[in-house]
Amino acid sequence: MRKTLSILILLLIFSCKKSEYKTIDFGSFELTVPQNWKEYEIKGTDSYVGGLVTNEQDTLIFDLGWYSGDLTKNIEILVFSESEYSEFSEKQKSRLEKVKHLIVDDEFTAEYDAKEYLKYKFTKDSIACFSAKFIEPTNKGFGASGIYIDSLKGSGTNHNKTSMSFYGNNLSESTQAEFFKALKKMEFKDYCQ
Template sequence: MKALTYLLIAFFILLNCSDDSIKTMDFGDFQIQTPRHWKELKSDACDSNAGIIVTKNKDSIHFDYGMYSNSLDENPIIINRTMLKEILLQDSKIDTTELIIVENIEKVNREDYLKSKISYKNIDGYNAKILIPKKIGNGMTGIYIDKIKTELHGEVKFNFMGENLSKQSQTELLTAINTLKFTK
């Protein structure tokens, strides 16, 4: 009987500890449950509800609720080697670090050069695009919703994302995304 009592006490202590590790962050237009250690930085956004959250690992999570929210599309710049030579003839000091250089651009599968995988999921009744890096620490993790509602000046969109996140921050962000609730 004593063992059962101790087991029940331990269970309730563990249950209470896990509840203490989560908090609800309320941004007016939406709420999200996050790890307690996430901290919001104030933003000076004037045309949307935007901000930054810093994780325990000092990773930055950005959000934007408004008409101009970024759709989180990746646009790798893929060029063939011949084109690179022409570009360098025009300007030998041009930054080429972001370029993907291939021998034959016609044989390229653009998807092979994207850093993140894309899937779609229903979050709080909205069709959401979810991004997860193909390789942890290299790419975007986040959510984009194309239409939350329509207002006088246009459609309200939403994104919540981080780039090149640590494994822990990525896992926490993906868990938090599932708890999003929008003010209707």
């Protein structure tokens, strides 16, 4: 009986599947990511900067501080003049072939609906106790994906506002999905009580 019980316990222990995810503690916040993603250290001058390297070798960078960039303020459209397009590298032209874009004689006089050629789409959602802006490329894999949180603490009136941005560029659909899943479950230790 004892031998059978020991064998059953050993089988149970060895049959347990190793977790596919791990939690990385960045100090101010924690993020649960796929097991094969690695922490990436960066030296910041006026803010806390760091990131992750995914299994596809994409780099996801966060910036936590007073000057964190808000990509949602940069409305980009994929409309180019012929002269601008002619200066693109072959690699840039090749990447553009895969996405919806427009080449015109003169981008200032040409008639087109700019909404049809937006590079990004934005949504609002909550992360922990904060409202966050999510950004993702209109054309999957072509542009930045990530979040911006305007105020973790402080206010703009006295210029001591702490913000956070966390972005990756040209992510595959599966990497972007894992990244957004991790961001939505992010936990802030120093800010949410």
